[in-house]
Amino acid sequence: MTPAEMIPNTPYAIAESVRLLHEPGNVVEVRVPHTPRGTVSGYFDNPYLLARAVAAWNGKASIYITLNLLKPEVLARAHNRLVHWARFATDSEDVVARLWWGIDLDAVRPRGIPASDEELAAACRRRDELVAYLVGAGFPEALRTMSGNGGWAVWRVDLPNTDETTKLYQTTVKALGQRFTDASVVVDPAVYQPAQLVKLPGTIAVKGDAIPGRPHRRATIQAPIPHHLVEEPHLVTIDQLRWLAGQVGAQATTYSFPTRSGTIDLVAVFKAKNLYRRELPDA
Numbered sequence: 001m002t003p004a005e006m007i008p009n010t011p012y013a014i015a016e017s018v019r020l021l022h023e024p025g026n027v028v029e030v031r032v033p034h035t036p037r038g039t040v041s042g043y044f045d046n047p048y049l050l051a052r053a054v055a056a057w058n059g060k061a062s063i064y065i066t067l068n069l070l071k072p073e074v075l076a077r078a079h080n081r082l083v084h085w086a087r088f089a090t091d092s093e094d095v096v097a098r099l100w101w102g103i104d105l106d107a108v109r110p111r112g113i114p115a116s117d118e119e120l121a122a123a124c125r126r127r128d129e130l131v132a133y134l135v136g137a138g139f140p141e142a143l144r145t146m147s148g149n150g151g152w153a154v155w156r157v158d159l160p161n162t163d164e165t166t167k168l169y170q171t172t173v174k175a176l177g178q179r180f181t182d183a184s185v186v187v188d189p190a191v192y193q194p195a196q197l198v199k200l201p202g203t204i205a206v207k208g209d210a211i212p213g214r215p216h217r218r219a220t221i222q223a224p225i226p227h228h229l230v231e232e233p234h235l236v237t238i239d240q241l242r243w244l245a246g247q248v249g250a251q252a253t254t255y256s257f258p259t260r261s262g263t264i265d266l267v268a269v270f271k272a273k274n275l276y277r278r279e280l281p282d283a
Contacts, residue, residue: 011051014202017221018047018065020143020229021100027075029066029090030082031197032057041086042078043070049080051202057082059204059216064197066090067154068161069097095161095194101169101236102154102198103130103176104147104188114207114214115149126185127151130176137243140234141226145198148205148217152198156233157241161194168238171245178248 022028025045030053032040040057044050054063074094078086105127107119115123124146131142131153142153159165169192177187199205199219210216228234 010202011055012048014054014200015047015051017201018044018050020221020225021065021067022047027070027072029070029074030054030200031064031066031086031089032061032082033064035061035084037084039086039089040082040084041089042080042082043075044080045072045075046080053080053082054200054203057203060206062148062206063200063203065200067100067102067196067198068095068194069099070094071096090195092161092166092194097161098157098159098165098169098194100154100196101157101159101172101241102152102191102196103127103173104150104152104191105130105180105185106150106188107185108183112208114205114210114216116213120146120149120151120217123149123185124151126180127153130180130187133179134244137240139236139240140228143226143229144222145201146217146220146222147199148219149207154198155236156229157236159238166192166194168241168245171248172241175244175247 018028027043027045028047028050030042030044030050032054035057040061042050042053044053050065057063070090071094074090077088105123107115107123109115109119127144128151131144135141140155142155145152145154170189173187173189173192177189181187201219201221204216204218206216208214226234
């Protein structure tokens with residue numbers, strides 16, 4: 001299968017993208033939140049049945065899948081089908097192991113609206129700069145995706161689902177946020193949980209209304225796909241992640257990005273992305 005064939009735009013390609021992210025037989029949750037029928041969810045061990053099941057929702061709401069290895073018994077919640085008003089969804093206790101470590105970059109903009117072409121391009125450029133930084137530090141090449149409004153980079157791992165792993169993920173995301181977040185693009189600091197979701201490649205990201213200059217776009221896996229992911233995956237090691245975690249604060253001011261104002265106001269960035277979990281005290 002060539003990289004060009006992996007750009008999802010058909011039900012078959014949607015299934016093939018799931019196969020790229022998960023080994024045969026892995027159980028994957030599909031989740032469609034915020035629909036007129038509540039949260040729509042299902043568990044699949046057949047990617048082709050998954051692709052058929054999501055067709056009715058594609059373009060009507062954003063569709064997500066889990067990234068990590070789930071307990072096989074959760075398949076009994078909704079076996080290769082979607083249910084409306086789902087009472088249960090994947091949480092950390094359902095995750096057996098971490099399969100992927102990833103970073104999500106988004107353009108800073110008002111909440112609940114699609115990105116403009118310029119904002120999307122800025123987020124993807126920053127993602128590519130982040131990948132280049134890590135490859136230069138010895139990491140393998142990343143699988144790059146476009147979520148519809150931002151850019152993801154994910155790397156294969158083989159790590160246990162433990163509190164230690166979760167804390168390590170959180171610290172690595174913090175280290176990259178210090179280096180690559182500015183007033184125009186932000187590294188999402190929340191992408192570290194075991195039950196992490198990503199947009200299902202091949203489906204349309206539906207955020208707000210599509211208007212001229214801010215369209216709804218199809219999430220894609222972007223070419224070229226690293227050959228090591230198709231053949232024998234090169235894993236990011238726990239030592240590499242520990243090295244990255246150790247960069248928190250160490251070089252936070254040595255890598256900068258030009259901004260229109262010439263300064264970086266992280267408070268403004270986090271407020272714009274609604275990333276604070278509590279109100280900030282007055283200065």
